[in-house]
Amino acid sequence: MSRSRIGLIAVIAVLLVAISGLSGYMIGFNKAEDQFIADNPSSATAIKANLAKVKPGTGARAATARPDGTYDSLIQGPRGELKSQEDIEKIHRRNPEDPFAIGAVDAPLVISEFSDFECPFCARYNTQTEPSIMKEYVDKGLVRIEWNDLPINGANAMAGAKAGRAAAEQGKFHEFKTALFAEAATKNGHPGFVQADFERFAASAGVPDMEKFKADSQSTKYDGAIAQAQQYGSGIGISGTPAFLIGTKFLSGAQPWETFEAAIAEQLAATVQ
Known part of the structure; x- marks a missing residue:
């Protein structure tokens, strides 16, 4: 094996160790934060006081289209390189060209969602909890939600991710997602959607060029992303x-609205200097 290849493998190994530490950091950070609140009841009062001081974002709510009218449907990953636990905020992209995001690009708080169109619990969250987040926070410029593909439920999940990106390319990702999850929530277990279903959801979402959607969603153009x-x-x-x-x-998991509400309030309050 060449020295250059050995060196590359070593770099990748170090990076993977650093990134994998982020998940432990998330859990550890949460426990420490929750324990502090439990030990300091007055902190709940401080959270409420700070919430009143939070300033909403005023930036664009939706993605910016490219000159040809399409959107960057290949976007994925974090905002910057993840080298250590201190880089956790870089998971939030805050990219004005991101068609998988909704909410002011400069909103004080970002929620990065990792989801799967074939996941019944994702359908539960999207139909039971996200509408309240939209109404109470996103529509008021306080929160931005960014979708991340994580299709872990087999071939139907992969097909759904491709269809979602095909809708995103025409600026209709969120409408497509809403239509898909609304029907998925009526199913027992995994919905098992196929191409004909994705085309129905795209039409319902108002995707303007259905022939392009059909071709894109069945191509390999999104496989790498x-x-x-x-x-x-x-x-x-x-x-x-x-x-x-x-x-x-x-x-x-698909936690109840009250759990999200408490976490959002806590994190919004923390944005006040």
Whole structure:
């Protein structure tokens, strides 16, 4: 084996160790933070006081289209290189060209969601909890939500991720996601959606060029981006969906609205200097 190849393997190994530490950091940070609040009841009062001082973002709520009218459907991964636990905020992209994000690009708080279109718990979150987050926080410029593909439930999940990116390329990702999860929530277990279903959801979402959607969603153009997104998610320690990084607080699973509300309030309050 050449020295250059040995050196490359060593660099990759160091990077993977650093990134994998982030998942432990998320859990450890959460425990320390929660324990502090439990030990200091007055901190709850401070959170409420700080919430009143939070200033909403005023930046664009939706992604910026490219000159040809399409959107960057290959976006994935973090904002910057993850070298240590201190880089946890870089998981939030804050990219104005991100068609998988909704909410002011300069919102004080970002929720990074790791999700799978074939996941029944993702459907539960998207139909039971996210609408409240949208109403109470996103629509008011306080929170931005960024989607990350993590298709871990087989071939249908991969097909769904490709269809989602095909819709994103035409600026209709969130409408597509809403239509898909609304129907998925009526199923028992994994929905098992196939191409014909994705085309129905795209039409319902108002995707303007359905022929392009059909071709794109069945092509290999998104395969590399989806594979990288999967590696990224697993690389930072996420093994199940849905999973969320709310500011610097990690939540796993389709938790009830009250759990999200408390985490969002805590993290928003922390943005006040």
